[in-house]
Amino acid sequence: MFHMIVSDLRISPLRTVLTSLSMFIGIITLILSVLIGTLGKSYLESTNAQLSGWSPTYTVTVSDAQITDLKLNEKMIETMQENPIGIIVPEYQMDSLGIYSSGSIRHVNAVVTSSQRTKLFPVAIVKGQWFAEDSHESSLQVVVNREAEGMILSDGTVDLGVVNGTEKINIWVRGVIDDGSSEPIIYLDALTMERFLPQMWRPEGLTVFFHPTGSVNENMAKSAVSDLLFDSVGGKIGSWNRSDNAESYESVIDFLQTATLVSALLLLVVSAIGLINIGMAGIEQRSRELLIRRAIGATKTSIVCLVIGSSMLLSLIIACISIGISILLVAALPYMMPSDVPLELPPYPYSAAVLACVSAVVTACIGSIAPAIRASALQPALVLR
Known part of the structure; x- marks a missing residue:
């Protein structure tokens, strides 16, 4: 099955690239939104602490x-x-x-x-x-x-x-x-x-x-x-x-953290919708291929596992790549920030990275359920027309 899933990803390179891009944007943005919220809080606290x-x-x-x-x-x-x-x-x-x-x-x-x-x-x-x-x-x-x-x-x-x-x-x-x-x-x-x-x-x-x-x-x-x-x-x-x-900026910090959290959740929803759209379009393009698979003996379960497995494997690969890139970005922050800013840069948000990985897999799973169900519902007799 794993060999079939890998081969399935190679069948349509454009679809794989578009799905990867959607996942990558969602994961990177989730990690950066958490980091921006942390930096914003630290900046407000440091700026206020300078004077008071x-x-x-x-x-x-x-x-x-x-x-x-x-x-x-x-x-x-x-x-x-x-x-x-x-x-x-x-x-x-x-x-x-x-x-x-x-x-x-x-x-x-x-x-x-x-x-x-x-x-x-x-x-x-x-x-x-x-x-x-x-x-x-x-x-x-x-x-x-x-x-x-x-x-x-x-x-x-x-x-x-x-x-x-x-x-x-x-x-x-x-x-x-x-x-x-x-x-x-x-x-x-x-x-x-x-x-x-x-x-x-x-x-x-x-x-x-x-x-x-x-x-x-x-x-x-x-x-x-x-x-x-x-x-x-x-x-x-x-x-x-x-x-x-502190009371003068605590409400600003609360708003900033809430706004970043809502933005991250919306981005995940947008990513899921994008995966569903890409998946549904992919099923339309691959309907004949999937019908042939059914006609030569593939079960509905194997078709569902193929569609969902492809998305989940891709999501894990993209999650690892995204986290690697985000680690490099966070490591580069000290060189990008002005040296005279009284701001202690936060550590890498590992909890956000773990959440992003889990969210990517869950999003891929959710986003591929509808295409998988549609693919399994295809009737083998249609291939004879």
Whole structure:
């Protein structure tokens, strides 16, 4: 029977090619639609996280903290890095900092923080690198965003100063990042700035960003932050607000995933209809051949097995080819995406590939049932006319 099925596929090359093309488009589109839905979700989450943190992120204002004490600040930041219940990032308010450009100081947003920040607010590295996690760096760590790149001097440094002040220092820029902001921003490592620029260390306030992990609830998070502050810089929590804005894009993600699923199902239906049309047309063209087979002793069951078996064998071959091509496409994605996109590419959707294989076989089976029934219903006596 298998030899007959293979020979059957060779009888009409055009019909085999058209059926293969229909299956191939359906399988590839199903896999890509799932991948696009995953990429779309990751892109929305990453874009939002650049500005407001991974969901959920809480913004905590701290008052009456001893943020001018080097040892207490160092203890607080080290405790934050070792905290097992989530990602905790400090940000010191220092609105007086600026960068000298064209002979005059220009105010820019200065974010004085720790190396943990990129774990909560993802960035794309354009040049260089982000802060080292070692808190005992031997030099001040400075990074600027893409909008502030034009302020970097030809030797790779910037002139940092204080607005309405006399302090000025030339600092080497460690890296340039894309943080999603349209405003120029300079990022400074809190510990190295406090250590090497004590004359400029004038923090006006402290904000803490907290992203809980696992099953940590909001009450547990508040207690953890309060204990951390009590054991280091002191102070008390002034406000506690969720700031990641996940609600603004969750509905978009749900719609995107639903739309891709519906599109995949519709494509499978279209593929099944195409198989039925091709199969019915093939039966019309092969009616004399099938009648001769019946006339020389082929049973109705063998005719049904021949028609359905041909479609199923073809569907398995095309499924393997389609999955192989889709694996190559997914592997090529990192080379096709811009290098400065803060997007973690998803792994190959194996579950979608398995579903596509099963769907291809089921679709081929369903699409060939009607032609098989019609073929088995042909009367051998017709061949004598």
